[in-house]
Amino acid sequence: MTTLRNRLTGPAPLAALAGVVAAAVVLAVAELLGAFFTARATPLFALGSTFIDFTPGWLKDFAIATFGTNDKAALFVGMGLTITVLACVLGIVAFRNWALGVLGVLFMGAVIVACVVTRAGVSAVDAIPAVLGTLAGVAVLRFLVNRVQALKAWPEAPADLAYDADARVRDEGSSRRRFFAAAGITAVAAGVAATGGRLLGAARSNIAKAREALQLPTPATAAPPIPAGVQSPVDGAPPWVTPNNDFYRIDTALSVPEINADDWELRVHGLVEQEVRLTFQDLLDADLIESHVTLTCVSNPVGGNLAGNAKWLGLPLREVLKRAKPKDGADMVLSTSIDGFSASTPLEVLQDGRDAMLAIGMNGEPLPLEHGYPVRMVVPGLYGFVSATKWVVDLEVTRFADSKAYWTERGWSERGPIKTMARVDVPKSFAKVPAGKVAVGGTAWAQTRGITKVEIQIDNADWVEATLSTEASLVTWRQWSYEWDATPGPHYIKVRATDGTGEVQTEQRADPVPDGASGWQSVMVTVE
Template sequence: MTDRRPLLFTLAGIVATLVYFGAAEFIAGAFSATSAPLLILGQTIIPLVPTAMIKAAISIFGTNDKLALVITLVIVGAILGGVIGRVGLHRRTLSFVLLIGLGILPVVLLVSTGGSLLDAVPALGGVVLGCAAYVGLIRLGDGRELRAEDSQDRDRSADIDGQPDSDRRAFFGLVAGLSAVGIAAIAAGQSASILARNAAGAVTKLVLPRPATSAPKIPAGAELDIDGLAPIMTPTDDFYRIDTALIPPSVDASSWSLRIHGMVDEEVTITMAQLLELPLEEHRVSLTCVSNEVGGDLVGNATWLGYPVRDLLKRAQPNDEADMVLSTSDDGFTASTPLEVLTDDRASLLAVGMNGEPLPRDHGFPARLVVPGLYGFVSATKWVTELEVTRFADKEAYWTKRGWSTHGPVLVASRVDVPRAGVHVSPNKDGQIITAGMAWAQHVGIAEVRVRIDNGDWHTAELSEELTTDTWRQWRCHFDDVEPGTHTVTVRAVDKDGNEQIAERRPAIPGSATGLHERDFTVD
């Protein structure tokens, strides 16, 4: 008879791990989202992940990169649980020690970073239930195998009462049931955390004052009204989110403050109440993530309400030797922004509002930085709490330490939205094929967009009316007499300084991805 005990012990370890994660996440969802083991492990792992892997994850999963990390942690944990379970075949005590050690690892990490023992409740609850599942399964599985072996030794491979077959079904049924419960509990815990986060965000919303300076009305010519073309203003719910936080920090606006210090003549601290009393300004600014692939959607345009950073820095009076401002988030993330960019005439804001509402928690509530012309990794710090005036030679930011560039200026870029990739299109009533998309060159502005089909001549596209040089623009271009069959449309933009979009393909690290966006489509 084949010895199935190694398989049974391995399955018991896997199921115990799923039960552990499920119970702990479920308890954390109702208890404290920040004490969830998956969150603790994820937040510990993110700073250690090689930059190339982070870039690959964002490229593959986009804004779902954090969900992908959670799923990966569960899979890796289940594999480790299976290995530990297999150890129990011959060293039962060691397997228990390893399972308990795996379970309390998040507790150790939490306490070592200042967490309280009370926050250990979810993980400890998960350990108890996970170990109970492991004990139950190995007793049932091991007992079934021993009875089956004894039955075979007595030449009775199938007991009269069918006990071995019955136990086998019971074991695998329990494995399936506990696994399903564990996975469902993980999903429920994650959902509960999201609901709690959203509820907290709703409760802590600010009442924003009317802007002292409002953004101009959006002209009708800013929208080209083409199906499939991204809107000129990105709805808040659709605005991309890329940051290093598995769960956005929950910051109390009433106790929030911003400290400006470092190489300054006078240290400044401003509270939310003081900030809201200042003459706030409203500006439309596009933001772009440096991880955005050519033609990607990690870019958006919003109306931001805030106070000019240059006026805050003016209060602190930076020293002449300083050339950088290191901004720090409530969760410890840092970004290095050139001092000159924060003190020139551009609309660099300490923002508290987005699209007419207080900042959502996902986008930096209660305050964040918005800096036109720079990629977010060197400027758009969410949940910002500190501005340290310093020098690039003296300090490094989160991504700079990982090989990214220090200044991060936005490069001129464009993409094709219409037609969608791989679709079949028909000429309009005038016999034309319509192409359309977006182009951006923040703080410089788009001067021209050129479009071609296949390797034909470049055509100058029609541009929508510009909101400001800090926002993207829509474009469209018509082509006559396009033959039926498969074709490729390519776009290239030129900014107002005469810089053409770089045609050479290169990855985002260390500064940004470059290349011309192409779309294949078929004309019927």
């Protein structure tokens, strides 16, 4: 037991702990000071955003497929573990060779600063929290390493110390207690500073309050009334209109951009005859439209839940482009978010009759912050990676041959028409259901084409038609139901849809990369 205790409280473990506490101070001081700067300038968000930018596509796909809308939380956990390991190593290095250790800390600080200043919408001044946080971390590391080195009873201590055994043990115990007390107090102070920084940042931000106070204008063209019968009668089926809090969120922003609507401006430029600039007030004063539109993420796997249906309020993009007058030869609009994300949307899609818009409202209220407040793009029929730019501030009319968007630079397709898809929502895979009449239900979509048929197959029996719920429009999903006479044993339920052009959903499996997943979903259930 004594040997184990000595190993756990020996120089290396305590030096590693010193490194972890120092790293916590770096992040805490930067978080506290960051309350007075751009939110995206804090180290965790800057490091995380940079990591996302350089993460290969296959790893992003894995994260989304594995963690879904919790991918950002998983990223922070992974970052926390990585930072902890590096901090342990730097603490040990600093104990054994202070000059080398401090160089390592300063190098890590330089990496953080580089990540901060390269973020879109961040200035060099915003690096101040990271710089001061790094210096505070170095000071704390020096202080704690000195405490570790004060434990003279370790083998690293000089051999000629004139201590008797008892005095040596007392000194060792006292030094350990002083170290743990110093480390503990410092860690608690770091936690208080980090929490205070978050609270202070929230208090200083009035964006959420401004959003809550915003009164949306009455649309010039209201959304048609939702017809009766759009909701599947099956218990457990998702609501036809997805509540804002349940709407999926997949984007590259770790820190939700906070934009003052009064300062927001959209620039429309590039291959246009007339550059256009729009303010938020311009949108409020314009003839807005309302439309129910189903959005789908390209990362959605077969049977996945990265799809949602909402009522959007906004200005038609065709009207904006009509003012700008695109020149001959232009075939793409590169939309850019305030955080640097970009999407490539075919120009003709934004000029045809679909309700592509600059949206300011979602389900009767201003856009939630995490869904693009104050303004985002909504384009029916295209996956979000080429159309649904949140926090949009720039539209460049250009050509596919001349410009690349965020995801197309990473191997995804330039154009992303949504594929025909059906899924089983009830019962869930691996569910146990009683024998007899079992209600099966789900959702299908083929935005801009509509759904005309959904079929299900039990095991290897013939395909049979399900009952379709009412179709509200061609750009929204359509729910379906089926009453199954279930017999005991394990069974597989497959589903497929037919769109408005008569094309049957393909059985061929495809991964989300480069233009969306395909295939039939198969759900296994046990009938008891």
